[in-house]
Amino acid sequence: MSSQPDVPEEGANGGIQAGRYYGRGIPYLPIDGYPGKLIAIEGTDGVGRSTQIQLLREWLEVKGYGVIETGWTRSPLMQPTIELAKSSNTLNKLTFVLLYATDFADRLEKEIIPALKAGFVVLSDRYIFTALARAGVRGVDRQWLRNLYGFAIAPHLVFYLKLDVETLIGRVLEARGMDFWESGMDLKHGDDIYDSFRAYQNKLLREYGSMADEFHFRSLDARRSVEHIQIELRKQVAAFLEPTEKPEPVAAR
Amino acid sequence: MTFSLLHATDFADRLLYKIIPPLKAGMIVLADRYTYTAFARDVTRGVDRQWVRELYSFAVRPDLALYFRVPIEVSLDRLMARRVKLKFYEAGMDLGWSANPTESFRLFQGKVLDEYDRLVGEFDLNVVDAHASITEQQRLVRRLIAPHVEEKEEMETVDEQPA
Numbered sequence: 001m002s003s004q005p006d007v008p009e010e011g012a013n014g015g016i017q018a019g020r021y022y023g024r025g026i027p028y029l030p031i032d033g034y035p036g037k038l039i040a041i042e043g044t045d046g047v048g049r050s051t052q053i054q055l056l057r058e059w060l061e062v063k064g065y066g067v068i069e070t071g072w073t074r075s076p077l078m079q080p081t082i083e084l085a086k087s088s089n090t091l092n093k094l095t096f097v098l099l100y101a102t103d104f105a106d107r108l109e110k111e112i113i114p115a116l117k118a119g120f121v122v123l124s125d126r127y128i129f130t131a132l133a134r135a136g137v138r139g140v141d142r143q144w145l146r147n148l149y150g151f152a153i154a155p156h157l158v159f160y161l162k163l164d165v166e167t168l169i170g171r172v173l174e175a176r177g178m179d180f181w182e183s184g185m186d187l188k189h190g191d192d193i194y195d196s197f198r199a200y201q202n203k204l205l206r207e208y209g210s211m212a213d214e215f216h217f218r219s220l221d222a223r224r225s226v227e228h229i230q231i232e233l234r235k236q237v238a239a240f241l242e243p244t245e246k247p248e249p250v251a252a253r
Numbered sequence: 254m255t256f257s258l259l260h261a262t263d264f265a266d267r268l269l270y271k272i273i274p275p276l277k278a279g280m281i282v283l284a285d286r287y288t289y290t291a292f293a294r295d296v297t298r299g300v301d302r303q304w305v306r307e308l309y310s311f312a313v314r315p316d317l318a319l320y321f322r323v324p325i326e327v328s329l330d331r332l333m334a335r336r337v338k339l340k341f342y343e344a345g346m347d348l349g350w351s352a353n354p355t356e357s358f359r360l361f362q363g364k365v366l367d368e369y370d371r372l373v374g375e376f377d378l379n380v381v382d383a384h385a386s387i388t389e390q391q392r393l394v395r396r397l398i399a400p401h402v403e404e405k406e407e408m409e410t411v412d413e414q415p416a
Contacts, residue, residue, distance in 0.1 A: 011307075023304070024301040024303055024304040025301065026254055026299075026300075026301075027299055027300070027301050028299035077255060078255075092265075092266075092269050094265040094269065094311060095262050095265045095266050095269075098258060098261050098262035098265055099262055101258050102255050102258035102259050102262060105254035105255045105258050106254075106255045108254070109254060109255070144307070144310060144311070147304065147307040147308070148307070148308060150301075150304055150307075151254060151301075151304065
């Protein structure tokens with residue numbers, strides 16, 4: 001990570017203008033000047049991302065925006081492969097990272113870029129920061145990761161729903177319990193899933209925290225009520241969208 | 254991009270399971286195609302040249318890299334002699350440059366060969382003229398490999414004798 005955030009390094013870093021490729025990009029897909037907006041909602045498990053995105057989507061649609069959602073590992077090309085690989089115990093940190101990157105590339109080319117071109121608001125449930133955090137915790141070289149994700153587009157807004165580990169543990173246990181990967185059991189912190197979950201999520205939070213300044217995260221306290229967070233989200237999204245688009249985003253299509 | 258990344262994932266898997274362990278054990282690993290294939294093929298498909306090199310920076314640099322070079326027409330003849338149809342991706346049909354597989358193959362593989370030529374200097378690939386007879390090629394390959402595989406002296410071992 002650079003000590004001078006204003007000097008762009010190679011690959012994904014915060015010195016890049018929103019709506020452009022972080023790094024070398026995809027040469028055969030020029031994206032400059034596309035009218036759509038990319039909004040990423042980041043945060044660990046249990047922070048309520050999907051609830052917030054669903055509410056935000058409805059609100060935006062009522063206001064007349066075209067909205068699409070995209071989410072981590074949801075690409076039709078890669079989802080079955082990733083599920084299979086996770087269950088086979090042969091994944092290592094490198095193939096893990098590359099499978100995620102492939103999934104992301106597929107969604108970028110097939111969903112995100114066409115939507116931006118058509119003037120949609122793209123709500124991304126997690127973005128490359130999830131990949132950077134998970135891989136960073138696993139000791140993958142940070143500069144290599146940033147180069148790898150140099151084909152990603154810098155979002156116009158990144159909201160980071162921030163939760164402390166104690167609250168996170170409570171929510172995950174209430175919802176569905178701790179699972180193998182979310183607990184970072186592959187990192188072999190020990191056999192105890194609770195201890196492992198706690199250690200892993202703590203490390204993840206530190207990774208996210210270290211990216212917050214670099215990538216201009218707008219941090220929101222995820223301990224607050226769903227309504228409270230949604231109001232804040234809407235306020236910030238409106239403040240960004242309204243001046244950039246004259247109120248004809250749908251009529252333009 | 255997904256084409257490139259899927260191949261990189263496959264390569265990473267083979268590197269960590271099939272290449273690095275035998276290297277650690279002091280064995281010789283013969284790789285039929287290596288990262289250079291990805292550099293040539295992915296760049297021809299429009300991926301950034303520098304990005305794909307950085308992507309593969311986790312790969313082990315080979316002690317020796319051989320590049321068997323043939324003109325397009327020769328490779329076409331050889332492929333067509335063995336099977337009736339060119340494969341979709343090897344003919345670069347996904348790029349939509351030509352609806353005719355043979356023509357598409359010529360266009361696509363022609364650009365792939367241009368990329369390989371660029372790699373020869375950049376990565377010190379040893380070019381083998383794949384026009385030559387198999388025997389000639391094999392003799393050249395053996396000459397190139399010889400300095401890298403010094404014959405180890407047979408270890409003097411004495412079987413333990415029962416007392």
